[in-house]
Amino acid sequence: MILVTGATGFVGGALVDRLACDGFATRAAIRRERISFPAGVQAVRVGDLSAGTDWRDALSGVEMIVHAAARVHVMAETASDPLAEFRLTNVEGTLNLAGQAAEAGVRRFVFLSSIKVNGESSPVGRPFMADDPSAPLDPYGVSKMEAENRLLELGVQAGMEVVIVRPPLVYGPGVKANFATMMRWLRRGVPLPLGAIHNARSLVALDNLADLLVTCLLHPAAAGQVFLVSDGEDVSTTELLRRAARAMGRSARLLPIPSACLEGTAALLGKKSVAQRLCGTLQVDIEKTRRLLGWNPPLTLDQGLKRAVEGLEL
Template sequence: MSDLPNVRVLVTGATGFVGRALCERLTAVGHKIIPIVRRRSGLLNEVVIGEMGPSTDWSTALAGCDVVVHLAARVHKMKGSVHDPRMSYREINTEATLNLGHQAAKAGVKRFVFISTIKVNGEGRDTAYRETDVPAPEDAYAISKWEAEQGLRRIARETGLEVVILRPPLVYGPGVKANFLRLMKAIQRGWPLPLGAIHNRRSLLYLGNFVDAIRLCVEHPAAAGQTFLLDDGQAVSTPELIRAVARAMGRPARLLAVPVGVLAFMGTLLGKRAAVARLTGSLHVDSAAIRSRLGWMPPYSMEAGLAATVAAAK
């Protein structure tokens, strides 16, 4: 690969939280984008693929393509599904990914950038995760991503396709949803949060930093064949994060020092054990590899990222 612009990049998940920002970033630096969408959205040069699956025909979309950035994934189990959740994740995150990888290699695509997850490394460890760790995925989602990583590496060995794997932690930024948005709403409303006694370390990744790292992995020759962990460059405790978000909002952080053991007990009673574990446990990322090998530095601080996230939510 070259570090010059005008690379033709196919982006799956182009209308998603990360996808839209990535397409804008790649277009801004001169790349030609082929956005893949499930249904018409109005994006320039978009290709409607419908529901992505293990038998999807990618031939039209891949014609003349230099790089694939594969963002699309099943993150949550389909509601009301009667299938084994492991199979529902594997169908999209593993089998559909490998189908795309095989067809990309056959079509002459040079590089495949796969967005995996830090959960492939594991969850809840106190020490920082690194690329050299033995993978320890715990849930069906993480296992499906790990299986996809292994399958893509096999395709790379067999075909010469350059595979780059990125494992991000929680990504936040303008338009963020789910738990991060709920946290912001709770702080905005002045709700007291029983999280003041937590002493953990968690890494996060601002959307602007994420798309910049993906952009570099599209362009940089030394990215080929590598796996990189990503973060903003600092780890914070849950109370520190709440205080930082509150500062960005100009609101007070109302924290109650409830013992972690009590939180865990209440989480078990309420069927929220996993959610409490995420709030109280550590997930610290060491992103030194991408910094040293590709010279990447996050262009935005966590403070700047939180300010932009809060401003967009108003």
């Protein structure tokens, strides 16, 4: 039996669908929402992810876990102490689950982390690697780093196999936030000032991430390792928008505004972090993932974009 936490979320939901399609006995942990899952998937309500959550019913008979539930990074943080809030859920909540899982005899625990553990941007020409020193810059990334470290320690102490996966930006059917907004603007033919961005970004299609998570559940060499994941092709923001528009059967209307002008204007408007994501470089090296797991992304970037735009909510 495989338990998936965060099963109503963007990644967790896709993983549950994939596991069910592949015929795995799957249990979906949910907070309180009533939601339909594929036939054969068991749903168990566990409430919020916290240090006090009781996982006994959810863990009965479980051999492996993919832990995708988390307090996620938000653009407009309202908490007075964001790091404390992230720690409550992403560190203490995660360790509570992992401790109960080890006691219940769970063999493998796959933790969905974030590339933010590596940092916000990679040096030009030097992609992040899985075994680079951690360098998170925001509270979300710090909480994910702390959870990783404590999970690996717990795994050694309790004899439970821990696997960590750090994705960059994930896109696919049902994607929301800034990625979905830009895709809608492209579809409507809105001119965008992003025609002269010469950065390099790694992304990962939702189906590719789900495929790697399944591989990490099953492959013997995954135990105790940290893996990075991407589509295996890095693109500039400008090229990404052009190819997304092509997937829609449209032409992107991109104005060639220099990135320095965009970043300067964004700083004046208090949107420096938005400009950084649009203009900055963030590349990941998945050579370790390929080498140890024999894994390659099933979908190309163009195939992933095609699926994403076909599933885009208007």
